[in-house]
Amino acid sequence: MRKNPGLFRWPAALALLLGVLVAPAPGGLTWFDPAVEGRAPETFLALRDAYDAFMGPLDAVITFNELSSRDPVLDQYAALGVRFRNTAVGRYARYSRVQPEGGAIVEHVTGYDGTYMPHGDRLLVKFDNHLADTPLTILFDEPVSRVGAFVGMGVQGPVHSLTLSAYDTTGARLGTFSLPAWLWESDPTHQNYESFFAVRSDHANIARLEIRNDATADFANGLLLDNVAYARSVPEPGAIWLVAASGLAVATLHRWQRRPRPGRP
Numbered sequence: 264m265r266k267n268p269g270l271f272r273w274p275a276a277l278a279l280l281l282g283v284l285v286a287p288a289p290g291g292l293t294w295f296d297p298a299v300e301g302r303a304p305e306t307f308l309a310l311r312d313a314y315d316a317f318m319g320p321l322d323a324v325i326t327f328n329e330l331s332s333r334d335p336v337l338d339q340y341a342a343l344g345v346r347f348r349n350t351a352v353g354r355y356a357r358y359s360r361v362q363p364e365g366g367a368i369v370e371h372v373t374g375y376d377g378t379y380m381p382h383g384d385r386l387l388v389k390f391d392n393h394l395a396d397t398p399l400t401i402l403f404d405e406p407v408s409r410v411g412a413f414v415g416m417g418v419q420g421p422v423h424s425l426t427l428s429a430y431d432t433t434g435a436r437l438g439t440f441s442l443p444a445w446l447w448e449s450d451p452t453h454q455n456y457e458s459f460f461a462v463r464s465d466h467a468n469i470a471r472l473e474i475r476n477d478a479t480a481d482f483a484n485g486l487l488l489d490n491v492a493y494a495r496s497v498p499e500p501g502a503i504w505l506v507a508a509s510g511l512a513v514a515t516l517h518r519w520q521r522r523p524r525p526g527r528p
Contacts, residue, residue, distance in 0.1 A: 291468070292429060294440040295411065295461035303445040307373045307457070314459035318411050318492055325491040328385050332360040336387050344404035345493070353391025355485075362388045369487065371454055372415060373447040386415075386489040393484035398428075398475035406432060406470045407493045411461030415487035416444055420480025423456040429464075430471040437469065438462070441477070455487060467495045 295317045297303070297310050304310040325340055335351035351359040362368040363383050364375040376382055389399045401410065416423060423444045429437040444456035462469065476484045 291465035292438040293463045294427070294438070295459065295463075296440075297458060298443055303443075303447075307447040308378060310459060311374070311379055314411065314461055317461050317463070318409055318494075320494060320496070321409075321492045322407075322494045322496070323492070326385070327361045327387050327489065330361040330385065332362055335360060341404075345491070346402040346404070347387075348400040348402060349397040350387065350389050350399060352397045353394060355390035359389045360387075361385045369455075372487070373454070373457055380489070384489070386413075386487050388485065388487060390482075390485040392474070392486040393476040393479050395475070398426075398473040399486055399488065400474075401472045401491065403470050403493070405495060406467045407495050408465075408467040408469065408497045409461070409463045410469060410472055410491070410493040411459060412491040413457070413487075413489040414442070414444065414460055414474065415455040415457040416476055416478060417455060417480075417482035417485050418446070419483040420478050422478040422480070423483065424477045425458075425460065425486075426475045426477055427460055427462065428473045428475075429462055429469050430473070431468045432470045434471075437464070456483075457487075464497075466497055 295314060297313065304313065323343060325343070325345060327336065330336065330339060335356075336347045337350060338346050340346065351357075353359075358368055363385050364370075364372045364380070365383055368388055369386055372380075372386070374380060375384055391397075392399055403410075410429075414425060416425070425442045425444065426439060427442055428439045431437055440460075440462070442458055442460050444458040446454055446456055448454055460474070462472070474486060474488070476486055478484045
């Protein structure tokens, strides 16, 4: 990752634009905020690039590709120190499994045509994820400093956002963030609202991450989850600025190249 000296010629502009990439919060947390002036980034790939820059070096990525649709996802990744809870509850629990993109359950997902992931790649699906007592939960045996993933939800109803909450080993809540999701193509047929979430801490203290759909409409309250990425190391302060600046450069470049497209929110 190379530093772009030109970015640092406008400190006020840098500070302003960094605000669209990160959302500082109490407790040493910084949330990845993909909205630019309340709008989605120009393209899905611009969003992915900004997410990758925010996350930085990773310890592991859980892809779910080696799992079948036979069993709910719970302790299959215990060897990595990662466990999942509340993955199969509610009326459609029998469908809350790992499912292939392009199938009857997941249908079409933006970027799963080889530009982000291959067609047919497997994602974790969890229905009825709006229930307050049973949000999809990721547990870390050893706390992490960074965690993020691809997320999606159905098109039904007027609400398409997620509430994310991070907790430490004592169960104390470190912070909460509201994440918007968007449609990325002009034709919404068989499409989902999609985004990336990520949170970074100034030390490895994230032991639990909860994801809850804000939508209550059937199927919009279903969650897609893929490529759960995490790291326990904490980047040096200079490296954090470099990661943020790199994400800024990606977002700014795509804004300069913005072209209006029909059907975008």
